[in-house]
Amino acid sequence: MKQASLSTLNSAALSRRKIVQAGGAALMLGTLGAPVVHAQSAPKIRIGYWPIAAGLPFYAAIERGYFKEAGLDVEPLRFAAAQQVMEAVLADRSDGTANGTGSANIAIGELAAPGTFKIFCANPSNVKDVLDEVIVPVASTAKTMADLKGKRIGCGPGIQNITLAKTILERGGATGVTVVELPIGQHVAALAAGQLDGCYTLEPTGTIGRMNGTTRVLEAGVISKYVLGDPMAPWFGGSASLSSTFIKKNPEAAKKFIAAYGKGVDYVRKNNVEARQYLKGYTAIEGALTGEVPLAAYTMYNEFKPADIAYFQKFFDLFSEKGIFSSRLIVDTMIYKG
Numbered sequence: 001m002k003q004a005s006l007s008t009l010n011s012a013a014l015s016r017r018k019i020v021q022a023g024g025a026a027l028m029l030g031t032l033g034a035p036v037v038h039a040q041s042a043p044k045i046r047i048g049y050w051p052i053a054a055g056l057p058f059y060a061a062i063e064r065g066y067f068k069e070a071g072l073d074v075e076p077l078r079f080a081a082a083q084q085v086m087e088a089v090l091a092d093r094s095d096g097t098a099n100g101t102g103s104a105n106i107a108i109g110e111l112a113a114p115g116t117f118k119i120f121c122a123n124p125s126n127v128k129d130v131l132d133e134v135i136v137p138v139a140s141t142a143k144t145m146a147d148l149k150g151k152r153i154g155c156g157p158g159i160q161n162i163t164l165a166k167t168i169l170e171r172g173g174a175t176g177v178t179v180v181e182l183p184i185g186q187h188v189a190a191l192a193a194g195q196l197d198g199c200y201t202l203e204p205t206g207t208i209g210r211m212n213g214t215t216r217v218l219e220a221g222v223i224s225k226y227v228l229g230d231p232m233a234p235w236f237g238g239s240a241s242l243s244s245t246f247i248k249k250n251p252e253a254a255k256k257f258i259a260a261y262g263k264g265v266d267y268v269r270k271n272n273v274e275a276r277q278y279l280k281g282y283t284a285i286e287g288a289l290t291g292e293v294p295l296a297a298y299t300m301y302n303e304f305k306p307a308d309i310a311y312f313q314k315f316f317d318l319f320s321e322k323g324i325f326s327s328r329l330i331v332d333t334m335i336y337k338g
């Protein structure tokens with residue numbers, strides 16, 4: 001999503017405020033004699049997700065009944081891109097985001113409507129817990145990032161992917177490249193057809209290319225290495241969040257939702273082999289790929305250490321430095337406090 005679209009997001013935020021104001025007017029009418037219904041059922045909780053592996057705790061929590069056990073009515077909303085997940089919250093068409101939604105996308109929404117998003121779980125990755133990588137055709141002669149100088153390099157759509165692709169290529173010595181936005185599901189085919197010389201991509205793309213013999217990973221954990229300065233540093237590239245409006249209106253439901261989501265995280269941590277079955281139906285990952293794709297790590301809101309927040313902030317600061325964020329955003333203000 002381009003920076004110019006912030007005006008669109010501001011319009012969405014304005015519409016959202018109008019909806020809230022209209023709700024206030026309706027309440028006033030109620031006090032003046034219109035019938036008021038006092039009994040309230042549990043609110044439907046609409047959660048947007050981008051269909052990638054990082055959303056596994058959310059998928060597992062639904063399929064294993066954790067939300068239902070908590071007396072919650074949770075509706076999963078599938079979107080084609082992470083930015084759409086965020087925009088749905090701004091437009092009040094969704095109450096939150098599942099893991100895998102780009103943290104920078106959420107941050108852009110927060111800048112457009114300050115105080116909207118509260119992150120309660122993030123999915124860190126690095127060279128060990130692989131999500132991000134640069135892949136090349138299996139027959140490519142490239143051995144290092146610098147060998148991609150002057151080449152055509154693909155990346156996923158959206159401002160987070162574009163900014164990160166340009167940054168890691170530049171810092172890796174691959175100057176003069178042409179960055180091409182392309183849906184992540186098309187990366188392997190584009191490389192196999194010779195349309196691109198490499199791709200900054202996300203798993204399971206690298207695994208798919210390896211399994212069908214068309215691509216290989218040039219380097220993994222590239223954000224931790226080239227943006228955060230340490231291959232083992234946690235890159236909090238995706239986050240699960242709830243809107244502050246929902247939390248304020250439904251504090252008990254919000255607490256129950258986050259606790260049930262946390263059960264999903266705990267289940268994935270302890271049963272990562274068994275948990276993989278829940279990728280089916282929510283993502284395009286199925287068959288043999290289900291057992292091969294790397295799984296993300298997860299950090300709940302009450303597990304963040306000072307070093308984690310510092311790395312998260314360094315990630316956000318990149319977007320401020322590049323002029324993508326209109327101002328510096330402090331990560332800690334976006335973390336749910338319980």
